[in-house]
Amino acid sequence: MCSYITEKTEISGSAKGAGGWSNVTAAHVYYDHPFHASLDHALSIDFMSGDTTRKVAVEMSAESARALVASILAALESGEEAHG
């Protein structure tokens, strides 16, 4: 379905795309029809510079997205413990 529902969050960091490295200031996250992935619906993340310039885009399955979330949280927990 086409929902237009988009979760937006400010982030601080960098991303590397076709044009090389650049700062990114926001992530737009949504679950809808993908443009490229061979899926009916995909969890999509657009890493943005400002509100309108997309630097990096990813589309993945819902299962992949949940696994990624778990990996991010696990990496943060172990990393923050290791690095204080």
Next chain:
Amino acid sequence: MSYRGMTAEIVTITGDKGDKIEAYYAKPAGKGPFPGVVLIHHMPGWDDWTMEAVRKLAHQGFACIAHHLYHRSGPGTPDDLAAKARSAGGVYDDEVVADVKGAMEFLRAQPESNGKVGMMGFCSGGRHTYLAACRLDGVDAAVDCWGGNVVVDDPTQLTPQRPVAPIDLTPNLKAPMLGLFGNEDKNPSPAQVDTLEAKLKECGKTYDFHRYDGAGHAFFAAERPAYRVEQANDGWQKIYTFYHKHLG
């Protein structure tokens, strides 16, 4: 009848507020006359599948055009512009209707035109088709393929971009309407299709709805898991038959 030759190219139409808009246009080989079809692309954008569908209709004898709904977010690639349009909450209904009008005018201005113009759309394009068919004069046949949010159960879903539920405009519909839906779809759900059909019937409109078991949303999408070959083939045949009946 199918046409073995065609030309396909990028053309420019004049849309809302005189804006010049890119469009993909394919027409059968020969002098015609050919009926025209405006194909309204789905939410993911002005993509390869949209252009394949345009050529598919040209192969069946229709001069078909699909304009780029997100061109005002440009410049950029179609996928980036789709992301920008999404981020902004989608395109405005008024702009969509005016742009479709421009695409219809382009088709009727071609020397090969037989003067008839239909429209069709998939997913959000199905909603846009229903909307435009209710608001524009001169639509000779309309095909809504699983248009979502034609029926709006939750009024909070109405936005500045999409301020009305297209079903509420049904009394104004002048064109015959073909609707194709998957019974496993959630948007539109079978109950919403029931609601839409009841409204068309109540208003005395000419419509033909087909609902497919074993199919969900976007079952024409051959490059996606949602593809259902038997239902899709049957659906395309119904579209050709409907257009040949009403467009010549």
